[in-house]
Amino acid sequence: MTDSSSNKNFLKTLDRGLAVIKSFDGDTPQMTLSEVARKNSMSRASARRFLLTLQSLGYVIKVDDNFQLTAKILEVGHQFLSNLNFIEVITPFMREASRLLYKACSASILNETDIVYIARIPSQHQILSVNLNVGSRLPAYCTSMGRVLLGNMTENELDAYFKHAELISHTPHTITDVKKLHKIIKQTRIDGYSIVNQELEENLCSVAVPICNQQGKVLCAINVGMPVGQLKIEEVTSEYLPVLQEAASKAEAILVHH
Amino acid sequence: MTDSSSNKNFLKTLDRGLAVIKSFDGDTPQMTLSEVARKNSMSRASARRFLLTLQSLGYVIKVDDNFQLTAKILEVGHQFLSNLNFIEVITPFMREASRLLYKACSASILNETDIVYIARIPSQHQILSVNLNVGSRLPAYCTSMGRVLLGNMTENELDAYFKHAELISHTPHTITDVKKLHKIIKQTRIDGYSIVNQELEENLCSVAVPICNQQGKVLCAINVGMPVGQLKIEEVTSEYLPVLQEAASKAEAILVHH
DNA sequence: TACGAATGTGCGCAATACGCACATATTTAT
DNA sequence: ATAAATATGTGCGTATTGCGCACATTCGTA
Numbered sequence: 001m002t003d004s005s006s007n008k009n010f011l012k013t014l015d016r017g018l019a020v021i022k023s024f025d026g027d028t029p030q031m032t033l034s035e036v037a038r039k040n041s042m043s044r045a046s047a048r049r050f051l052l053t054l055q056s057l058g059y060v061i062k063v064d065d066n067f068q069l070t071a072k073i074l075e076v077g078h079q080f081l082s083n084l085n086f087i088e089v090i091t092p093f094m095r096e097a098s099r100l101l102y103k104a105c106s107a108s109i110l111n112e113t114d115i116v117y118i119a120r121i122p123s124q125h126q127i128l129s130v131n132l133n134v135g136s137r138l139p140a141y142c143t144s145m146g147r148v149l150l151g152n153m154t155e156n157e158l159d160a161y162f163k164h165a166e167l168i169s170h171t172p173h174t175i176t177d178v179k180k181l182h183k184i185i186k187q188t189r190i191d192g193y194s195i196v197n198q199e200l201e202e203n204l205c206s207v208a209v210p211i212c213n214q215q216g217k218v219l220c221a222i223n224v225g226m227p228v229g230q231l232k233i234e235e236v237t238s239e240y241l242p243v244l245q246e247a248a249s250k251a252e253a254i255l256v257h258h
Numbered sequence: 259m260t261d262s263s264s265n266k267n268f269l270k271t272l273d274r275g276l277a278v279i280k281s282f283d284g285d286t287p288q289m290t291l292s293e294v295a296r297k298n299s300m301s302r303a304s305a306r307r308f309l310l311t312l313q314s315l316g317y318v319i320k321v322d323d324n325f326q327l328t329a330k331i332l333e334v335g336h337q338f339l340s341n342l343n344f345i346e347v348i349t350p351f352m353r354e355a356s357r358l359l360y361k362a363c364s365a366s367i368l369n370e371t372d373i374v375y376i377a378r379i380p381s382q383h384q385i386l387s388v389n390l391n392v393g394s395r396l397p398a399y400c401t402s403m404g405r406v407l408l409g410n411m412t413e414n415e416l417d418a419y420f421k422h423a424e425l426i427s428h429t430p431h432t433i434t435d436v437k438k439l440h441k442i443i444k445q446t447r448i449d450g451y452s453i454v455n456q457e458l459e460e461n462l463c464s465v466a467v468p469i470c471n472q473q474g475k476v477l478c479a480i481n482v483g484m485p486v487g488q489l490k491i492e493e494v495t496s497e498y499l500p501v502l503q504e505a506a507s508k509a510e511a512i513l514v515h516h
Numbered sequence: 517t518a519c520g521a522a523t524g525t526g527c528g529c530a531a532t533a534c535g536c537a538c539a540t541a542t543t544t545a546t
Numbered sequence: 547a548t549a550a551a552t553a554t555g556t557g558c559g560t561a562t563t564g565c566g567c568a569c570a571t572t573c574g575t576a
Contacts, residue, residue, distance in 0.1 A: 017276075045565070075393065076334045266526090290553075291553075522573075527568095529564105529566095538557090541553080
């Protein structure tokens, strides 16, 4: 919840209500009334009113004294995805890349300082570790797709990005030096792809390329990820990248007509 | 927006705010301030306050005098999906079924009177017609997955369903007679699958099966859809259904350990 | 049974959100 | 170019919405 109480045009009840919805997260998928109140730093009476409103609207149900979200909550964001017309164009090609590489293939766009997953083709076998869904967010600066998308920014935009981004070392390999990152992103722009090795999570490597529309505007980035022990970085460049680039090219050929 | 103004525990501002978010739909993905006000039957001053709040929270941006949703809005529903732990178990098998059948494969659950899509493996080629995403909703009574899920209901629950469901003829083939539907759903329960032919959309046929967990509880339904002209219903039963059932069985074998 | 914890409820009122009128900016028509 | 129409921005008085409090009720535990 944000502190904008001095702004007469800021609707505090809406802010608090959305915060209540978002407080049903991975740590607390289900909560009692009191837990909602505590987690959202509000009185029990207020929490109750928010929950009863959300229940009345169908977004929340109560199961054995615990409130939890319903599928109806997907309505709130669903239309955003539906408005991204290119998704249905790129997914068959992502699927083909996934098949050839035996890896999950994902697409994302930039939002604030994160990448947001907008499509995902699961791999043929069990997921290794990360549980990523449409809507999942990861920091842009240390992910392959993020770097591809940042590579599409102007210098001013990139400066603004680093003003806001919180550069955390997720692993011993994470690069958090702004100068280094600037250089890497500049190189990414030149290369037209990005390989990130163990910067977000140990033992995980990924390679990403952009997908552009007719005007050359980057619509999104797509990537595949893999465990590091499986192969060497040179193999990523020689075996994985061309498949991904081919998928992007084929998608782009169709997007030209859109 | 619902009319619950007589209820002291109903927070009208939250209701209105969520309605504003949802008004950014397929018909109006972008809107001016005045269009938002008109579409939501509220004053311009109110609309402005809602939009400025959502903008301040990052859920909406303004591009050339038009407001539109940002990817951040996916945060609101994202956690619901993440809380469905079985999705990452079933998607590799859905993917295999999709590969074998050369069709998109989807999973859904019931919410109110609709099915809601919770996972989707796109087909290898261009989508035929329907643009379905995670979060998309379709009426349960005339969809194969819906019938499978309704087949899992008690008689009381099914009666309650038909009290609320709006039975619309989407095509000349749509069955809207409650007695007939009861019979069909009962048969679906016995069969363990459902084939729906041109009841939601002309020339589209689909077959669905349930996926159950260890306790026999139905977690979701999965389906594949196809154009009718491609094959006969008997072929659906003999060629498509077994593949889908195998995918479900394999997923269930793993879910036993969850 | 008594006590503690959790939730439900009514109510006075604090403060939040409202709409109105006017101001400003932009677009359209003459 | 000017006037009119349309869209948006702003300040403010106040209607009404949402608040927290105190008490009531329910449920679980010792």
